[in-house]
Amino acid sequence: MPRISLWKDGAHTNDYRFFDRRIKEMFTVGGTGINVHKYLGIASQGGNDPSQPNYQEPDPLGIQDFLFLENRDRIYDQDVYSLRGIYNVSDTDFDLSQFGLFLANDTLFITFHENDMVNNLGRKLMSGDVIELPHLTDFSALDESVELSLKRYYVVQEGSRPSEGFSPTWWSHLWRVKCTPLVDSQEYNDILNIIQEDADGNQTESTLRDLLSTYQKELEITNKVVEAAEAEVPESGYDTSQYYIVPTDPVTGRPLESKGINADDTVVNADNTDASADMRRITPLNSVSYSGYLVGDGLAPNGEPISMGTSFPGDAQEGDYVLRVDFLPNRLFRYSGSRWQKVEDDVRSALTPGTGNTQRDGFINNTSTFTADDNTTATSRQSLSDALKPRED
Numbered sequence: 001m002p003r004i005s006l007w008k009d010g011a012h013t014n015d016y017r018f019f020d021r022r023i024k025e026m027f028t029v030g031g032t033g034i035n036v037h038k039y040l041g042i043a044s045q046g047g048n049d050p051s052q053p054n055y056q057e058p059d060p061l062g063i064q065d066f067l068f069l070e071n072r073d074r075i076y077d078q079d080v081y082s083l084r085g086i087y088n089v090s091d092t093d094f095d096l097s098q099f100g101l102f103l104a105n106d107t108l109f110i111t112f113h114e115n116d117m118v119n120n121l122g123r124k125l126m127s128g129d130v131i132e133l134p135h136l137t138d139f140s141a142l143d144e145s146v147e148l149s150l151k152r153y154y155v156v157q158e159g160s161r162p163s164e165g166f167s168p169t170w171w172s173h174l175w176r177v178k179c180t181p182l183v184d185s186q187e188y189n190d191i192l193n194i195i196q197e198d199a200d201g202n203q204t205e206s207t208l209r210d211l212l213s214t215y216q217k218e219l220e221i222t223n224k225v226v227e228a229a230e231a232e233v234p235e236s237g238y239d240t241s242q243y244y245i246v247p248t249d250p251v252t253g254r255p256l257e258s259k260g261i262n263a264d265d266t267v268v269n270a271d272n273t274d275a276s277a278d279m280r281r282i283t284p285l286n287s288v289s290y291s292g293y294l295v296g297d298g299l300a301p302n303g304e305p306i307s308m309g310t311s312f313p314g315d316a317q318e319g320d321y322v323l324r325v326d327f328l329p330n331r332l333f334r335y336s337g338s339r340w341q342k343v344e345d346d347v348r349s350a351l352t353p354g355t356g357n358t359q360r361d362g363f364i365n366n367t368s369t370f371t372a373d374d375n376t377t378a379t380s381r382q383s384l385s386d387a388l389k390p391r392e393d
Contacts, residue, residue, distance in 0.1 A: 031084030237294025298346030
C-alpha cells in the first residue's frame with residue numbers, strides 16, 4: 001500500500017486543484033471587485049542614446065533610462081481587466097512604534113487568487129500596474145464644483161506570495177501586492193488623460209487628472225508663498241533707502257546743516273535763497289556713504305529725484321541724477337561740473353528667478369535659440385561651450 005502524502009513532486013495533483021477551487025470560491029463570494037489597468041511597457045524613444053534603448057515592442061520588463069533607472073513614458077492597455085481581491089480595511093492611525101510620530105495609511109496589501117489572476121490578466125500583477133477600487137468611490141465630494149464621482153486609484157509597487165496562501169499540498173494559491181495611491185506624474189499619462197463619463201454614461205470635458213490631481217492647489221500654495229517672500233524680501237542685499245545721508249564738508253569732512261549750508265561758511269556759498277542748490281552741490285561727495293555687499297539700489301541719496309534713460313540729457317544741471325538702464329547692472333550717475341560722475345550700480349535684484357535684471361535671470365529658464373557663425377543653432381538646454389566651440393577649419 002503506497003504511503004499517503006499531500007506533497008507530490010512535479011505537476012499539480014487533484015488535491016491541489018481541489019484546494020484551488022475552494023480558495024477561488026472564497027474570493028468570488030467575499031472578495032471586492034478591482035479594475036486593473038495593465039502595464040504593457042515603455043514608449044519608443046526614437047533616439048540614439050545608448051542609455052535609452054528603443055524597444056520594437058512594448059516590454060513590461062524593459063528599462064527606459066538605464067542612467068536614472070526610470071520608466072517615465074509608460075504604455076497601458078486600453079482594456080480594463082476585472083479581478084477579485086481581499087484586503088483589510090483599516091482606519092487612519094498613528095504609528096508609535098518608532099521614534100517620532102508616523103501616519104500609517106494609504107498603503108494597501110491586497111491579495112488575489114493567483115490562477116484566476118493569470119487567466120484573466122495573462123500574467124501576475126507586477127510593479128507599474130494600476131488598480132481601481134470601485135468600492136472606495138466618493139459620490140459626494142466636498143468640492144461642490146466637482147460634479148463627477150471621485151475614484152480611488154492605486155499603483156502596484158511589488159508583489160509576492162503570502163505565507164497564508166500555501167495549502168497542505170505545499171503549493172501556493174495566492175498573490176499579494178503592495179499598493180500606494182496614484183499621483184499625477186508623467187508615468188501615468190495614459191490613465192490620467194482618460195475622459196470621464198457622468199452617471200448617465202455621457203462623456204464629459206473632465207479627465208481623470210482634473211479630478212485627482214492636486215497640481216492646481218499646490219501651484220496656488222506655491223504662488224502665495226512666493227508672493228509673501230517677495231513682500232518680505234523684495235530684493236537681494238540690504239535696503240539703505242530709508243536712511244538719511246548727512247552732507248559733509250568736502251575738505252574737513254564735518255557734517256553740514258540739513259539745508260546744505262555750512263554753519264561756518266557765512267560768506268562763501270552762503271546762498272540762503274537757494275539752499276537746495278547748496279545741498280545738491282555737497283551731497284555727491286557722500287553718495288557712497290553705505291558700502292558693503294549688495295547695497296547699491298540705483299536710487300539717489302536722501303530721496304532726490306532721478307531720471308531714467310539710455311543716454312544722458314543735454315540740458316543737465318549741477319547735481320542732476322540719471323539712471324542709465326542700458327548698463328547691466330543699471331548704473332546711477334550724477335552731473336558734477338563738466339562730467340557725469342558714477343554714483344553706484346543697481347546690484348540689488350529681485351530674488352524670484354526670471355523677474356530680475358541680472359545675468360543670472362538671462363540664463364535661467366531661457367528658451368531662446370543661439371545662432372553661431374557657422375549657422376548652427378543651439379538651444380539654451382545645450383552647453384554654451386558646445387555652441388561656441390571653434391570650428392576645425
